[in-house]
Amino acid sequence: MGASAHASTDKYTQFVSRGLGKDLAKKLGLPQPAILRRYEPTAALLTGPVLVEGSSHGAEELAAKLLGWGLDVRRHATPKEKLGAIIIVLDELAHPDELSAPVRSVGASLRDLLPSGRIVTISRPAVDGLEPAVAAARHGVDGIVRSVAKELRAGATANGILLGGGVEPASASAMAALRFFLSGRSAFVDGQFLTAGTPGTLDAVDWERPLAGTVAVVTGAARGIGAAIARTLARDGAQVVAVDVPAAGDHLAAVANEIHGTALQLDITAVDAGQRILDLGFSRYGRLDIVVHNAGITRDKLLANMDAARWDSVIAVNIASQLRMNAAFLADGRFAKGPRIVSVASTSGIAGNRGQSNYAASKAGVIGMVHATAPLLAPSGGAINAVAPGFIETEMTAKIPFATREVARRLNSLSQGGRPEDVAEAIAFFASEAAAGINGNVLRVCGQNLVGQ
Ligand code: NAD
Numbered sequence: 001m002g003a004s005a006h007a008s009t010d011k012y013t014q015f016v017s018r019g020l021g022k023d024l025a026k027k028l029g030l031p032q033p034a035i036l037r038r039y040e041p042t043a044a045l046l047t048g049p050v051l052v053e054g055s056s057h058g059a060e061e062l063a064a065k066l067l068g069w070g071l072d073v074r075r076h077a078t079p080k081e082k083l084g085a086i087i088i089v090l091d092e093l094a095h096p097d098e099l100s101a102p103v104r105s106v107g108a109s110l111r112d113l114l115p116s117g118r119i120v121t122i123s124r125p126a127v128d129g130l131e132p133a134v135a136a137a138r139h140g141v142d143g144i145v146r147s148v149a150k151e152l153r154a155g156a157t158a159n160g161i162l163l164g165g166g167v168e169p170a171s172a173s174a175m176a177a178l179r180f181f182l183s184g185r186s187a188f189v190d191g192q193f194l195t196a197g198t199p200g201t202l203d204a205v206d207w208e209r210p211l212a213g214t215v216a217v218v219t220g221a222a223r224g225i226g227a228a229i230a231r232t233l234a235r236d237g238a239q240v241v242a243v244d245v246p247a248a249g250d251h252l253a254a255v256a257n258e259i260h261g262t263a264l265q266l267d268i269t270a271v272d273a274g275q276r277i278l279d280l281g282f283s284r285y286g287r288l289d290i291v292v293h294n295a296g297i298t299r300d301k302l303l304a305n306m307d308a309a310r311w312d313s314v315i316a317v318n319i320a321s322q323l324r325m326n327a328a329f330l331a332d333g334r335f336a337k338g339p340r341i342v343s344v345a346s347t348s349g350i351a352g353n354r355g356q357s358n359y360a361a362s363k364a365g366v367i368g369m370v371h372a373t374a375p376l377l378a379p380s381g382g383a384i385n386a387v388a389p390g391f392i393e394t395e396m397t398a399k400i401p402f403a404t405r406e407v408a409r410r411l412n413s414l415s416q417g418g419r420p421e422d423v424a425e426a427i428a429f430f431a432s433e434a435a436a437g438i439n440g441n442v443l444r445v446c447g448q449n450l451v452g453q
Helices: 003-007 011-015 019-028 057-068 096-112 132-151 172-182 224-235 246-258 273-285 308-331 357-380 402-410 420-431
Strands: 050-053 083-090 113-123 157-163 193-196 215-219 239-244 262-265 290-293 340-344 383-389 442-445
Touching: 050 057, 050 096, 057 083, 057 172, 083 096, 083 172, 096 113, 096 132, 113 132, 113 172, 132 157, 157 172, 172 193, 172 420, 215 224, 215 273, 224 239, 224 246, 224 290, 224 420, 239 246, 239 273, 246 262, 262 273, 273 308, 290 308, 290 420, 308 340, 308 357, 340 357, 340 420, 357 383, 383 420, 420 442
Parallel strands: 050 083, 083 113, 113 157, 157 193, 215 239, 215 290, 239 262, 290 340, 340 383, 383 442
Antiparallel strands: none
């Protein structure tokens, strides 16, 4: 954990993470947020051994692949041995009775999980048409993951992978999702599932610079989450076109210069926004591979007081522009080889939020758009996914009155707000070659926010 990570962790979290503050918080029963393990390109994927629970053929294959990643793999728990992660492979469930042995066995090892450790389940989704007992067993995993995530301490998280049709635990898309969950890239992702679809291959993946050779556009890149996305994609090897409104021109230029990218001053509600982005990508770099729709605005008002300007501007920026730009991208033959689109939604679009009917409509709309667009991109090997942030520490949330902000940032399983980088890491994962076959997902980056969960 570098010094920079401490510097941008909120003051309360720093105070209770050591010495007197830690003792005090414990005595008073105050939240004790941990300083999370976050991704650093040169750091180890995980510290401590990985226990793989499960006796299926899929579990065997998966354990062998983890050895190939240089991890210290255990097939049986050794009493008192500290663990970096526990992976529970439940790919052959036929009845809820079968959950008992593997899940209780994991329970017996939970106290040995290291700080910022990981629990990851691998199972199959409860799709329509299954035997009721099979569906019950499969859906049971959902309850287990979400509950265990709430029990874990010290920055540890629990997440799950759902295997799509024809996908096995050791298939490339499942392994890519597993690596994301094990790594510090998923620090603020807790109690969530990713569905792994059509398997590809991980043979040629460069884990240090997974976006090398790609060109990405990020909207709303002048500050906040968008600036973090631009920096993270550049760190992972992408050439970045950073887009924002002309009024944010100076900040935009600073971000673009810092990452040796290109600044494009553009209001994304312009009718020709998609075309202008494509034209710049192709004239400057000869390609465009990744689009991140991040720009967004809030104009909060209770619905009883909502005026047309507030409603219409939020819909125009947050969803109508994305629909129009995507239509332009998809109609252009140049953006055809396995394109990646990632949209920023919000937990407000999932759980709703008082005073945000316009914003929630736009963000729920993003989720609807992602589900409907995914099958259109699949034939070309492309993908569209959404990331739904919860409470993230940005200039926007810094303006929320102290008491409201303090409650909002603690109301999740990790008892802290996320950082813009946490959202950016999930987006970089979706944009990467390894995530081919992960399509149509909505991933919450919210520390398992208790709202709507
Ligand atoms: P922010 O206000 O700090 O940044 C948004 C950026 O988008 C700004 O630079 C702004 O100039 C730009 N932008 C706005 N309208 C634009 C337009 N028409 N054309 C081009 N650029 C435009 O916000 P943020 O906190 O960084 O949020 C980024 C995204 O994350 C948004 O979609 C937001 O809804 C979403 N989000 C944020 C949080 C949070 O806690 N901060 C939580 C959930 C979702």
